[in-house]
Amino acid sequence: MGGIKKKRNNRNNKKNKMKKANKLKAAYLASKGDNKNEDLNVEHQNEVELNPNKRYHEDNDSDNNEERPKKKKKKNSQAINQDSTDKKGKKSIRQIKREKYLQRQAEAELEAKDQLKLQCLTYLSQWKHDKANWKFMKAKQVWLYKNKFSSKLLPDESWPLLLEYFESSQGNIRNMLLEDANKIIKQMDDWTESQQNTRENDNTEEKADDDNVPELKKPDETSYKRARDLIQCLQ
Template sequence: MEENAKERKRKNKKNKTKNNLVDVSKKDMAQDIDEEQEVDLSTKEELPHNQVNFEDDSDTEEQPKRKKKKKQPIPTESDSKKGKKSKRQIKKEKFIQRQAEAQAASKDQLKTQCLTYLSQWKHDKQNWKFMKVKQVWLFKNKFNPALVPDASWPQLLEYFDSAQGNIRNMLLDDANKIIKQLDEWSESQNKETNDTEEEVEVSRPDDNVYKRARDLIQCLQE
């Protein structure tokens, strides 16, 4: 009986020591866990700070500037119509063209009427009537072969020879200007010009115009 009691005491002591060791190990493990949690918490608290510092450093670095691409203008309907004429402009151009054609037709008609007036004076004096407008036209265009053709020139000389009053003096003045113009041109061609002298440009009258001027002077001075 005494041996059993001793054996129980010894076993109880072993169990106590084991329990104490277990408690110590549990305390150590709990302490280690607490320390690890504190470390984790500290690192977690520091992470945002470190992250902020990293982002701040990245902002301070010079980033290469990207070249901005030029925006290409979007073609609009107004741009496409720039090269095209508007209806108003087309109408205006047609109106100007019609006016020019009408004026040309009117000039041709007046030319025909004046030449008919001259021919009627020569061949049909009974039905001929004096018209100042047509006489003025013949006077202004007397030296122009395009308006008064060579075929009508002899008739015009006779008509002017029959004229009375101041118109004869005006005809002689115009004819003498043509003769003088040719004389001045001839002098300018023969004269040696110096560098210090100013050159006067004198145009040479047309041969047909010069011939008509001489014919007119001869006719009126006879």
């Protein structure tokens, strides 16, 4: 019994010795590591003292790394230009919308002109066939006056009615009608005379002089005929 107890005590003593040895070894290693760090710090400090610019560069580099903002990536202008142009000859969406808007606007103006034309012709017809309900409107009379020589706006079947409407006109409107009609007659006479002179001039020198004279425009037959009818009606 005494021998077993002795063996147990010896075993415990060995464990305690090993623990103390490990503690001493750990303390030694720790002290050695601290000394190593101190040596490195001393070496670094000595190097800085010999070369003071090194510390400035190290500090400056660290500050630049922290404060330096990230550079923004530049947008690829070539890609933007390619997107805007796409393919040559292809219209952009904005251009297509503008063309559609102009087309709608032109159609609206044309429709408004057609409605005004219909209203003025109805006004003229009502003057002849329904005077009880007819009412004078200066705007419609002005439209009839301005478009009296146009076969597109004032059809041929409405021309005799317009002559009758203006036949009883007095004052300034009557003088203006005669003045416009006489301009058409004179324009036709001047054009006819210029054509006769051209046929009579066979001399090349005279032809060269005629090249500097502007060519006269011939009035259309409808305007000329209506001008003659208007003069006969009002004089």
